[in-house]
Amino acid sequence: MATLVYAAAGALIVSQVKPIFDEALIQGLNVGRLSLTILVLYVSKGASSYLSTTLVADAGQRAVSDLRNALYEHILKQSFSFLGRRFLVFPTPLVHS
Secondary structure (H helix, E strand, O other): OHHHHHHHHHHHHOOHHHHHEEEEEEOOOHHHHHHHHHHHHHHHHHHHHHHHHHHHHHHHHHHHHHHHHHEEEEEEEOOOHHHHHHHHHOOOOOHHO
């Protein structure tokens, strides 16, 4: 959703180029309205960019955390004989680092 808002705000900013040149710069009309519109679009674009980046980073952190927890649970469920045999070939403390 945040990515869609970011894309829409970017497209709407581009669509404001014609009114800027036609109305504001040439005729001097609607300068306040166009300025406010552009400001609102840039603020919404920035906020949606921040939100999108934060949500993706959070999802990535949760995925890594779930994977680590699953690996840790799997190692804990192994039998002592399995862990004893594997310690000589692949030391268990290295798994934790």
